Every structure is written in C-alpha cells, then in structure tokens.
Amino acid sequence: MAEVLIRLLILLPIVTGSICLVVRKSEVRAGIVYLTAIFLIVSSIVLAQQWSLPLKYYAGPTSKWIVLVLSMVMLAYIVFVAAVDIRRRGVTLHSVLTIVVALAAAIPVAVFQFALAPEVPLVANPALYVDHFSLLRGILISVTCPLICVYAIRYMKNHEEHLTHLGELKRTRQPRFFFYMLVLIGAMNGVAFSDNLLWLAFFWGLTTLCAYALIRHDETPEAIAGAFRTLWICLIGNVGFSAAIILSWYSPLNTISLGALVSNGAVGYPVLLLPFALLCVAGITKAGQIPFHGWGIKAALVSPAPVHAILYPFMTTGVFIVLYVSPGFVGTQFATFLAIFGAASSLSLGLIAISQRGSISILVCSAISNLALIIVCAGIGTPLALTAGVMLVIFLTISMILLYLCAGVIEQHVRSNDVEDMEGLARKQPLLTGITMTAILSLLVAPFGILLSKWAAIQAAAVIGIWSSLVLALLMLSIGAATVFWAKWLGRILCQTPTSESARLEPFVPHYHGVLLTLVGFAVLSSVFIAPLYNAAIVPIIVGAGYDPILAFTTEAWFLRATGGVFAGWPIFIVVAIVLLIPFATMKVRPEATRPAFMCGENVEIGSDEFVAVGDERTPLMTGGFYIEGLLGEQRLDRFVIPAGVVLLGILFAMVAL
C-alpha cells in the first residue's frame, strides 16, 4: 500500500498534468486539478500514519536504460529550447550558457554509462528510498503544492482575463501552465524519494525544466530572459550531480546510492567529501544562494504569483538535499565553512530585501535569506542543528507559500506589486490584511515556529567552537534586517487615513481566502503544537540520522528543552492572544473619538488626507516607506555580494582539497 502510494505521489501528478495539457475545456481541467489535489492530500494523510520506514523500492534491470534515456531526452530538449531561442532572438549570453551547461551535464554521464562502465549494477541500489525525512518532505510538498494549484485555478482565470483585456493574449496558456505545475509537484516528490543518484539527477533536472517553463509563462521578453537565467544556473546543479555520480562510483564504495554515501560519511571515506561538496553546490544553485541569487530576484519581476509560490518549494529542494546529506560530512572543516557561507548568504539577501519595493521581490530575497539558515544548520551538523533545519523546512514552507499567495491576491486587487501601492489595504480588504499580517508575524516574531527554529539554530551554533562567533554575528544581523523589511511592508498595508467609518469585510472567495485560511491554520497550529509535532515527526528523523534525540530537545510540559536553554512557547502564545488577537477582534473605536492625523493644524477635514498648503490650496498627503537604495540597493550590494559568494565557494572547495 505505502509503496504504491509513494510511487503514485510521483507519477500521478505527472499523468494528470499531461491530461491537462490536452484538455481544452477549463471546467474539466479544473476538475482534474481538484481530483489530483484531493488525491495527493489524502495520500499524504494516509502516509503520515505509515511509520514502518524506511521503504525501499528496487527498479528492474531495464530501469537503468529508462532513466538514462529520459535524462538524455530531457537535456537534449533543453539544448533544443535554447537553440530555438537563439534562432528567434539571436545569440544571448543566457541561451548560450544554457547549451554549454546542459552539455556539460549530459556528456560525462553518457560517456560514463555507455562507454566506461556499462555494467554499473543499478539494480543493486534502490531507486527510491523513503526514510522519515524524505517522507516528511514529500508530505509537505503534497499538501501545500496542491493548494497552490487550487488557488491558481481562480488566479490564472483572472490573470488571463486581464491580459485578454489588455490585448496581450490571444489563446489560453492554461493547459501548459497546469501541466508544468503538476509535473513539478511529481518531480519534487521524485527528488525527495529518490536514492539512486541517476534518478535523483533526472528529477532534479525535471524540476528545473518545469521552473523554467513556468517562469516564461507570460512570454514577455523579460520573462524569457529570466527563464533562461534560471535554467542555466539551476542546471549547474546537474553538472554537479554528473560529477558526483562518477566520483562516487569510482570511490572505494562503488555505489551511486545517496543513502550509502551519507551513512558511510566523509570522516571514514575522505574521498567522499568532493561528491558531497558537489551535491551542496547543486543545492546552493537551486536555492538561489549567493553568488547565484540573481535568478530568483530577476524571476520575481516577471511571472504570475502561483509560479512564485511553487518556486518556493522548488528552491527548498536545494537546501533539502544539503540538509539531507549533512550527516555525511559532519565534523569536517568543510561543514564549518558551509555554515559561514550560509550565514553570509542569509545576511546579504536580508540586506538586499530592505531596498526592494516589489512584494514578490521582498519575498524572494527573504526566502533565500531564510533558506540560507537551513544551510547554516546543515553546516553546524549537531542533532539540535538538524532539528532546527527540519523545523525551518516545515515552517518556512507553510508561511512563505502563504505569503506568496497573499501577495498574489493583493496584486490582483491593487493591480501592482509595489508595496507602496498597498497603502490602505486594511480598509479595503480587512480579511486579506489580517491573513497577511498573521503570515508576516509568523515569519517575524517569536513564539512562532520560524523564530523557534532560529532560536534553536542559535543554541546549536553557540557550541561549535571559535568559528561560531562569526556565524552567529552574521546570523543576528540577518535577523535584525528581517525585522526591518517585514515590519515596513506590514506598516504599508496597515497604513490608513483616520476616519470614523468602520471597515467592512470583503466578499469571501473560496479559491483565495479558503486556501489562505487553511495555510494560516497550518502555520499557527504547527507553531502552537510544536512539542507533539516534534515528538511525532522530527524525533524519528534525528534517530534515523544516527543521533540521540535527547541531544536535540526534550519536551516537558510542552516546553522544548535543549541542553542550553528552554523555549516556553505556549505561554507566550496565550499572551499574544490576549494582547493582539482578542483586541483586534473586540476593541472598537467610537466614531466620536476619532481624530484626524496631526498636520500642524492644517488639516482639511476628518476622514480626508489632504492639508492646506501654500495659497490655501488643498494638497493630498503622501507617505511612503524607507528603502535606503543608496546604501542597500541590489546593484550596489551585488558589487560586494557576488565576489564574496565566489570567494566563499572557493574556500569551500579549498576545504575539500585540504
């Protein structure tokens, strides 16, 4: 049963996605998406109770040829796409790089498989290997991503109506859109469950291909350029995979099983450190870490919101692999510098986020900045750090997707994704504002899960020796930067002219508010009930990695107790309910108590945001946020961040060589 479900989690979305590609009627397509969503969510719930792990699935002898042919077809298709682009739009840097990188990924594996070592016994390595960590990852994908698809049914309808209205769209592109969305879900599950590096590399490339197709969905010149940039940067990961496959096959272990690599580890087999480093680079490119952060930020400017929402789990795939293999290189100098790299990446993107005005751009920067913390956890490598990393994967997936989807609804409402244009949203869309506020707070403040994870990361980092001082300094600065950009955005949507009229709730749209409220429920409940969640879902992962869970957390009265501290979460949630939730629900402002804002006595009237200026003219008041572009602008910071990223990556590889 469980084996069948696991395989269906990968295959079913790919099949139903292909059906979407040929269905022309939008109602039928929506029906297929609903059914897929229901199936994926129900199977996740069923699988969540299946704890007889690990599950292994061995593919037959022909599967080796299947996966090789599929990989080659996929990479050939990518070369073909880039060649078509060169014919249509002339030679561009991104399309040429795409071809170069795709060939660099394809040729070594092809030569290796067909010429050098045709007898690699693929059958001896399990194709799929499902332990508690990969199952958790699969469940997270299969619960949240279908919600994005349900949301997208409504979103893409509105999106295309708007484009048709502008005359930019002749024929619907939705079949293609849902095809790639669903295939991406299947491919991400494939990455989570694969053990054989050949399968893993195939699914890895497939996610990149889907991301590329989704980013270029609107077919504007910027979208196409952004898509190719994503394509070649993320394909670097596949080059890393190809090299890792060959290196680990010729290592003393003679294996291409990820699980075997991790369980043997680089301490016993120093020769494995290079394959691990290559896998980490694959993760770093996909997660958009420095110096590769350009693709995420550029993609943020061009595509529809559901694409960004699903790109978040796509990026998480990158750090998932890094965290998954981290027990393999724990205790090496490489690990220490990986933590420093992650902390530097987190701070850089946190600072860039302060200068961003687009909601999606802010979200992408913060996503990268937060994902970098997972890399820090992977580098620290203690049981507590692993726990913090897994918690970050869980909580960030929920909160970030929620916020991307909120940004999409806001964008369709105000027809702009500039945060400055969102002023006064609290009056026009109180429900949406409340949801967005909860989402932002869940990323910004303790006792919500993300700050709990950061707290755990701090506790874990404090004990790893002298380099921890540097990691922690960068980490704290990045936490400080996050406060500024989140609070600034929240301030803009809350900002409104004082008026005695009370706001009315907007109409409830099930595809939007239903999905958003479900995710809010996940975000809040998972944070409040973190202690049972930890015991049920995270302890098995710690045990599976070969650690004693007592070294991570013990739970006492639902407090999380680490060796160096205690996180008293639920009492603070009670305080938050008393001082924030209940007042918002019950506090009323009497109309006669309302006063206009202070404008040196030159106000025009209550409820108006005009003031009397020179010559008794009525002048509208305009307010705005701080962006400090002179100091923290993306282009200015990139001058430092990109070289720093390159140098840090260089140091990482130097640590491998030592």
Next chain:
Amino acid sequence: MSSGWIIASVIIAVIVVPLVAGLLSGIDRKLTAHMQGRIGPPIIQPFYDIIKLLGKKPMVAGQAQLVFAWAFVGLTVTAVVLLALRQDLVLTLLVFFFGSVCLPLGALSVKSPYSQYGGHRELLQLLALEPILLLSAIPVSLKVGSFLIADIFAHGQPLLPSLWITFAVLLIPVALVMRKSPFDIAGSEHAHQELVRGVLTEYSGPYLALVEVGHWYAKIFVLSILGLFWVVGSLWWLSVIIALGGWFIVLIVDNVTSRLTWSWMVKFAWGCGITLITLNSVLIHLGWM
C-alpha cells in the same frame, strides 16, 4: 525556584518595576536639567504626567494604533516577567523585540506624516538594537555554559571582568531604549529631537500614558540585562549598582552627543558594536578572557 518565589518575582516585575522606572525617569530629567543649567521638574513629575494623561478624553486615529499600543505594553511586560522568572535569555530577548516592533507598527498604521517618519526611524533603530542585544547573549552563554538566566545566577562568578567589552557595547541599546540619542529618533523629554517624538505623534491621553508606561518597563528590562553582568549570591545590590552605573554613563554620553543621526547610529552599532562583541566571544574561545 519555589512557587512562592515565582509569584513574588512576577509581582515585583509587574508592579514594582514601573514605580522604580518612573522614579528613575524623574531623576534622569533632574540630572539632565542640572547638566544643562536648568532647575528641572520635580522627581515625581513622570507620575504626575501619567496621572494627568489618564484623566484626558480618549482620542484615536484608528483601531490598529490602539491594539499595537496594547501589544507593545503587554509583550514588554511579558519580557520583564520572563526575565524575573530567569527563563531563557534569547527567548526573553525575542519576546522583547516582538513588543518593540509593535510600537512602530502602531505608528505606521496611521497615515500621518510625523508618525510615518517616526515609525520608519524606529525600525532603523531596531535594526541597530536587535543584533547587539541578541549577540550579547553569546559571550554570556560561552562563560556560563547555558542561555538560561537561572544559570547566570547559579554561575557564582561575576561576568563583568571577562565580558566588559560586551557590557560597554550594551550601552548602545540602553541609550536607544531610553529614547536618548540620536536626536532625529529620540523620543525623550529633551529639547533635542527632530520629529516631535515622531513615533508617538498620534498617541494622546490615556493611550499615550499606556505607551509611556510600556517604555518604563522597556527601560528596566535593558537595565536588568546590564545588571546580569554582576550577579553573585546574596550581593544583589552590586548588580543594581552595575545597572545604575551603566545608566549614568548613558546619561552623560547622551548629553555630550546630542546631534547624532540614525545612519551614523546604525553604522556604529553594526561596525563597532557587533565587531567588539564578536571579538569578546573569540577571546573567550581562545581562553584569554
């Protein structure tokens, strides 16, 4: 800790703290006035102010403003209580920051020129304050071996001799929480401020009193953090003296540097403050401190 001691700590944290803070604030105003060649208000003037504000008719600019004022006070009190209960230092600081971010959020929720400016500058102030306070927990934990405040008490040796660098850097957040320098953010009673108490512009009457009392808790919170640098057994008065010493230094520094700007402050906090605390951690790792 016994349950009696817990109840006593909570009562002290909630009731005694604002009384002490109000008095301290009065002394601050008196001393500053003398330094500037004025007579200054009576020492219990802050209490008169609060009583007067509480008697005023409530006037507001929106619901969010009230809720965030309430949340600011509630969460700051919670942070003080967590400190009194000797909980985890990092968690306590995170709760304190949650309270601190509510104040600018309240200011930003009103479309008002002064309040918007004040709110944004308050956020930049947090950008300087948050990393320093959080990072200061690290050398402490290296020395004590734990982030629990209870373990600082159990440590048995004063922290100041090995952590004097961190202590000195902590005076920056103390100055910021006391709403002193830099003048273009400050919200103190001084004349040297640019934006008529920016972040508080839209608060009046009882709600201003509420925010003011919240500030008192916040001040005592940061001063208590200073006090943690000398807790040895029964000599509790030594930590009070340490905290008051830090407070007095801030007072003097503020009066001689009344024309600082926020950009200078953020750069100074990030450049100097973070570097020095990191240096302190490194020296502890090397066994030199």
